[in-house]
Structures are given as C-alpha cells and as structure tokens.
Amino acid sequence: MKIFNTPSNSSTFTGFILLGFPCPREGQILLFVLFTVVYLLTLTGNGSIICAVHWDQRLHIPMYILLANFSFLEIWYVTSTVPNMLANFLSDTKVISFSGCFLQFYFFFSLGSTECFSLAVMAFDRYLAICRPLHYPTIMTRRLCTNLVINCWVLGFSWFLIPVVIISQMSFCGPRIIDHFLCDPAPLLTLTCKKAPVIELIFSVLCPLPVFMLFLFIVGSYALVLRAVLTVPSAAGRRKAFSTCGSHLTVVSLFYGSVIVMYGSPPSKNEAGKQKIVTLFYSVVTPLLNPVIYSLRNKDMKKSLKKLWGT
Incomplete structure (x- = not known):
C-alpha cells in the first residue's frame, strides 16, 4: 500500500532533510556529546524512578504508580527524538526517510499528548487525596488507576492518528528541507x-x-486543592499537603509553560529558531529535570532511590 505521495517528476525525492542545529563540524560533534550525555542521564533518572517504585513496597500506591508510568512515558518521549538527532549530528546529508519522518511525527506528538493526559490524571489523583481523603482509598483503587493509565495511552495515541494519515497522503515539492530537528507538522505543510x-x-x-483543555482541567483541580489546603487549621498540615503537590506543580509549570510559549505567543521574525529552542526544552530538557524534581521534593522517593543506588 502506498502511503507517501511524491510528484511524478521527482523520482529522486526519497525523504526530507532535517537541518537541526546548523554549525561547523566541530560544533556538531560537541552537540553530539552533549545530547548523548543528556539522553543517558534522562534514561538513568527515569529508569531509577521506575525501579524504585517497582521494588519498594511502600511506593505501591496510586501516586507513585502514576509517577512510574510518567517516567516510563518520558523515556519513550525523549527516545522519539534524541537518537535521530544524534545520528543527524554525525550525518553529512541529514536525510530522514518519508516513513521515518511520519513515524517520528506520529510517535512524538502521540507521546506528548499522552503526557498531557497523564499530568491531568496525576492532578486528579492529588485532588482526590487532599479534597476527598476519606473517600480516596475507595475511589482511587488499583483497578481505577490502571484503567486511567491505559486510557491515557489510548487517547494519546488516537489523537494524532488522523492528522498523520491526512498529511502523509499529500504530495510534497520543492527543496524538502525542514528547518527543525524533528518532523513537525507546520514545516511539513509548507512543503x-x-x-x-x-x-x-x-x-x-x-x-x-x-494541551489547553487538559491545562484548564489541571488548573481547576489545583484551585480546588488550594482552597482545601487553606482550610487546614495547622501549618504542618498545610506544608504536608503542599509538599505532595509541589513536584507535580513544578513539572506541570515547566511543560505547559514552554508549550504555551510555543502556541500562545505571536509569531516572531526568527520563528524557526524559537520553535527549535522551545521544542528542545519540553522534549529533551524537561524529561531530564523531572526525575530530579520528584526525587528532591519527595522524602519517600528520595529514600527509595538512595536504597536503590546503595547510598
């Protein structure tokens, strides 16, 4: 079955050219080393959280199960872009095939959508734990937690299926150059x-x-959480409630802050440069920072990670 259409007079039209971050050869090698280290640290950090949740019986509760799923998601999210980016740094042609381009497009945006749904579910979990503490064990059961995780993945991977099919059926002309480090729909449509x-x-x-619908849901959930926390009589109780939400709020702020800058700000003269920097932040930097944020602000996770690493 033919998926990708090309002009009839373009027999050599075999893929796209991802410009990435144009710079001299020495700069490409330096970027290759830098992003290799970042990628390995991201895999190590998120993998450590998954192992800690799996091996520590105290962490077998919905909050940490959702966190382990989020770390698993982050591993695949960063893997959808960084390995190809690393190959491009060492490539002279920087060509990505049609199938490779649209597979990256599909997986990157599907994993990003799944991350949005997962962050919303984690906010819902914190809302139940703080605003409905007496009913929390009966509502957020292991079965509901599992179903929510499955639905996040199904919805995330369903959202961009039709857009990918529509764009892949279009014909592409011109220099086939994408001024980005990944296959993004905006530059694809210009070709x-x-x-x-x-x-x-x-x-x-x-x-x-x-993105914006789930962001509003998260904001609404934490508005209710804030109202409930402010009614707690003791300062210690308020600090404990805030500490359970602090890590998640930080991650949400980093992710949605960069996404809002991408989609909510007016176009600039250097639109391609801005897109690459912002996309790099929420696709590569935040998956690196998330394990650090959760381990530093959560005492139980910190203890489990120290035990895991034997420190």
Whole structure:
C-alpha cells in the first residue's frame, strides 16, 4: 500500500532533510556529546524512578504508580527524538526517510499528548487525596488507576492518528528541507505542492486543543486543592499537603509553560529558531529535570532511590 505521495517528476525525492542545529563540524560533534550525555542521564533518572517504585513496597500506591508510568512515558518521549538527532549530528546529508519522518511525527506528538493526559490524571489523583481523603482509598483503587493509565495511552495515541494519515497522503515539492530537528507538522505543510489553508487551520486548532483543555482541567483541580489546603487549621498540615503537590506543580509549570510559549505567543521574525529552542526544552530538557524534581521534593522517593543506588 502506498502511503507517501511524491510528484511524478521527482523520482529522486526519497525523504526530507532535517537541518537541526546548523554549525561547523566541530560544533556538531560537541552537540553530539552533549545530547548523548543528556539522553543517558534522562534514561538513568527515569529508569531509577521506575525501579524504585517497582521494588519498594511502600511506593505501591496510586501516586507513585502514576509517577512510574510518567517516567516510563518520558523515556519513550525523549527516545522519539534524541537518537535521530544524534545520528543527524554525525550525518553529512541529514536525510530522514518519508516513513521515518511520519513515524517520528506520529510517535512524538502521540507521546506528548499522552503526557498531557497523564499530568491531568496525576492532578486528579492529588485532588482526590487532599479534597476527598476519606473517600480516596475507595475511589482511587488499583483497578481505577490502571484503567486511567491505559486510557491515557489510548487517547494519546488516537489523537494524532488522523492528522498523520491526512498529511502523509499529500504530495510534497520543492527543496524538502525542514528547518527543525524533528518532523513537525507546520514545516511539513509548507512543503506540500498544493497549499491547503483549511487543513492548516484545522491543524493549528487540533494540535494545541488537548494541551489547553487538559491545562484548564489541571488548573481547576489545583484551585480546588488550594482552597482545601487553606482550610487546614495547622501549618504542618498545610506544608504536608503542599509538599505532595509541589513536584507535580513544578513539572506541570515547566511543560505547559514552554508549550504555551510555543502556541500562545505571536509569531516572531526568527520563528524557526524559537520553535527549535522551545521544542528542545519540553522534549529533551524537561524529561531530564523531572526525575530530579520528584526525587528532591519527595522524602519517600528520595529514600527509595538512595536504597536503590546503595547510598
């Protein structure tokens, strides 16, 4: 079955060129070393959280199960972009095949959508724990927790299936150069032979829609949490309640802050440069920082990680 269409007079049209971060050869090697270290640290940090939750019986509760799922998601999220980026640093052609480009497009945005749903579920879990503490054990059961995790993955991987199919059926002309380090729908649409403003409008609305809807859900959940915490009579109780939410709020702020900058700010003269920097932050930097944030602000996780590493 033919998935990718090309112009009839473009027999050599075999893929796209990802410009990435143009710089001299020495700079490419330096970036390769830097991002290799970042990638390995990200795998190690998130993998450590998964192992700590798996081996420590005290962490077999919904909050940490959701955290382990989030770390597992982060590993695949960063893997959808960084290995190809590393290969591009050492490549002279920087070519990515049609199938490779659209697979990266699908997995990157599907994993990103799954992350949005997962952050919303984690906020819902904190809402139940703080606002409905007496009913929390009966509501947030192991079965419900598992179902929520499965639904996050199903919804995340369903959202961008149709957009990927639609764009992959279009014909591409021109220099086939993408000024990005990944296959993003915006530069892909600029390479189509026939402009489709309706489709571009649909994608400009469809892509950020789950992000902003789930962001509003998270804001609403934490508004209720804040109201409940402020009614706690003791200062110690308020500090404990805030400490259980602090890590998640920090992660949400980093992720959604960068996404809002991407989709909510007006276009700039250096639009491609801004897109690469912001995308790099929420796709590579935040997966690196998340294990640090959760381990530093959570005493139980810190103890489990120290035990895991024998320190």
